[in-house]
Amino acid sequence: MAKLVRDKLHADERRSRQHETLGQVWWKRLWVIQEFGVARRTPTVCVGPHTISWDFLKERLWSNGEWHLFHDLRDQQQPQSLRNFLLNTANAFYCTEPRDWIYALLGLVDDVNKPTPDYSKPVSEVYEEAMVYLVKAERTIDVLLDDRNERAWSYPSWVPRFSEMRDPMAIRTQDRFRAGYDQPIVDLVSHPAPEVLCPCSTHHALSLRAIPFDNVKQKVDMRKLSKATSVLKEALKQFDIDFQQPRRHLVDRAPHIGYLMLEFIFAGKLSVLKTFEHAREELGGIAGVSWVPKMHFPEQLAAEFKFDYNREVKLDMAVATTFEDDFRKVFRSKHGEKRRFKNKYGEYTVQHSQQDRVYFSTESGYAGLGPGSLDIGDSIIVPFGASRPLVVRGHGDHFVLVGDAVVPGIMSGQLVDLHRDGTLQDGVFLLK
Template identity: 25%
Template sequence: MTDCVVYDPLPVGYIRLLTIDCDDSQFLSGCLETVPLEDAPPYFALSYSWGAHKQDVPIYINGMALSISRSLAGALQRLRALAMDETESNQNIRVERMWIDRICIDQGNISERSHQVEYMGHIYSRAIRTLIWLQHEPEFYAAWQLLDKIYDVFRKEHRHAENLTDIPFRMYSDAYHASLGLPGWRDDSWESLRRLGQQLWFTRVWVIQEAVLSQQDPIILCGQVTYPWHRLGWVASWMRRNGYLRLPQVPNQLQNVDTIANIRRSSNCWRLDALLVATSIKFHATDQRDKVYALLGLAMERRTPKGIPDELTPNYELDVWQLYTNVARFLFRRYKTLPALTRTTGVKGDESRNQREYDFEQLPSWVPNWCDFTVVERMVAKSFSWVPFSGPTEIQTLGFPKHYNASSGLCAKFSDSFDPSVLRIHGLNIGKIVHIVQPAKQQSDEEYDHSSQMMSIWTTATRLLSSTNTATWIESYVKATTAEQYYLSGGTAEQFLQHGSAYLLRLLSHFPVQSMGVISPSDFQHLVNLLRVRSVGGDPELYSALAGNFCFNRSFFVTSNGYMGIGPSGAQVGDDIAVIFGGDVPYVLRREGNSFVFVGESYVQGLVNGEAVRDWRLGRLKEELIEVH
């Protein structure tokens, strides 16, 4: 079918609105009117999945045919029914005018698309509310009922919760799950929820701002079911804080719902770097430039008298690698911090690089790669950086846990480069990797047994025992293998030392002393005795869960100056460890000639609390200009 609709040019600051004809015709029809965005009549905005569906259903706009997908046609039929429904229960979503991107934007006009993308945040925030369209299957009823049960559990536990931080962290346990009265994992409702989560809407990057910017609580339309967004959002957030979202039985798409819900609950803006890191793995785009452009309506950077900075202005004539490089350089120089480096591509052979949908050869190694992943988030190495959700009124920024402070609060220090693909930045070269344990291979989206990897890590780490106090060595080992992120379990550092000691004691009980590598029998016995003391009150399963989280798809290494740490799966013996000004964690670099390739971020016990900067100030280390390409 050939589209016949002729779009009149849109004046600056104007949008088009669709009015659907309310009749019983088997054909969909309506008319478009051009209105100033700042003075538009009341309208609803539709959020739905474009996907890869064929555009083979006609809608007649101003008497001319336009091809749309069957999914969109289903949404329009439902909206037409709502517009014709006179019952009082539907007054809050009785639809007259709609804004729908596929219909209201001339998709064949690249210039118009770019300009309308700039307005997208205003378009959704000025709508009465966003209506979310999901395809319907009869079996989804069980999913909605399960969501209601989980929401009731959440509200019973946290009657007055308003923000994510009102729900304390808790590690998942089968016993706790059973005590809540929720269905067992073999119950069909979990499969129904999994199938509901497979709908493309939950992974489409554009839906983030479409749901977040809605003036009123968005409403989900799934067949004849109407479901308020806030209930789904709280379910996802409760499950996240209680450890459910790392389980393979739970649809990974609830991570996406939780992300949208947290952004929506924030009354203040998010910085673009925080939005990009929080969404780049979870959400997908047909056009990889939209991984940036779809977030601009939410970004703090656009809240200036001049609007969107030139470096961020939508331009679909740029290649993806050019856009990502421009955005990265803008972010680094604007904020002089480096947590966005958590999303770099990685070197060849790195598992993170293998998980990418696209490998842009021209993308410099230091530029974050926000393109689609081929796996769900739980299959990707967990980032060391995070968005702290410090409060609904705080600007949400990308950073690290407070006790990560490798560069002692120093800002990033850049030197000019004639080549835009080269980053020239200052820092301290600490040492080299001399021993390494590669991550265990993981082939599917299932729980994995990392005990063999932990045993290899143990054997490698014992190389440091002879030169380190045993108690200090145990503490370094536990902190390194959990990246010192004990707060994720709701515990303290001291408690996790107990948990880690209990795990190591259990692990070593299964192995004969002769398998312990370089450790002598007497030192081994001394270590076991100390672990018995340190493990009192410890839970090995809590340590195992957290260590499995952070060692997953990461290498463990020992450095030339006696540090142990975890880092990118692509790291190799001979790679350098550097503390770069503006970075709160050490980084792994690989020398190539007179410059470096960026390998990735790391956690190195003994380098995250400003130790390197202190030595530099005492004259023990020399500041270097590090050139990364």
């Protein structure tokens, strides 16, 4: 019986997709989420001329993963947020009215502070209000991030494409970054569309309080890097960092090539820190690196580029040396392709999901990994409430969001600590 029902439903779906005049089947419409979720009585499902109770249907289709969305709508014990619906539910459905990406889900959100549906507002304003609400409700800037590399589209750069919003774990990563730990400070303010070239003509801007960190000085040629005999040496060469200059920020400025290499390879799906723990065990104990085979070359690099060659740097460069070939393989992989690696630190399965990420260095001598669309002169800021630094680009009297970055040395809230003791000041950034 269950197989017959599944076959019938799948046949209806295929016919619907092949013939637009038939329309989408009922359970593929976005509004069905609200209709189904808030129904006072147990819904009845119609299959052709037949009617089946939802309880009967779910018991026989529970093994099919596509029905988990509906199961959760009726059986969820804890109230879900708008963000959870956008991340976990909405992308499986369709709608022709763009405002419904928000309004069709709000009815399921139990929050007196949620936006009130108003179809007279421009679509961009509906999205802006929804994202500001999400930032405040979720207490994190991370809800603004998605998997795009290019953010030039008809809506503000800080409004994500709902079909490309990241899974929360992909944003916070396995290592739980907390670069801007604290409560986010945001607001939607009036800001007339500027005369200077801007991707969006909205008359609002996101007012965002953040700690300015640095500006991009160099953008690494990743193709050249992947073809180099030594990824370590080529990266240091392209970073062009003067490690002898005084530190503007009182935080660690070691090159961290190995860490950034793993960030690129793992793409937030595996823990870089756990890999380093395995490396410590392999290389001579948790307290530090007591023995590293064939490490004379990295020591020569430290002397050539004039940076301290301490235990942590030694460990980092040992990891980089081990993963050089893996880095090349992942870089050359197609999006979504899985690669399996095995080395002395463990076994890894990585699905290449980087949307054109690149290494960069900053004016103050820090190295990082950011979106491929970043450019020289872009600013690195740490907003309050963000797990990662953001890359923003100036456009006259405002900024546009380029994407998020990883900059070793500031990922654990070091800048917020300096702000709290009065060493660093924050500022207001207007994003459009």
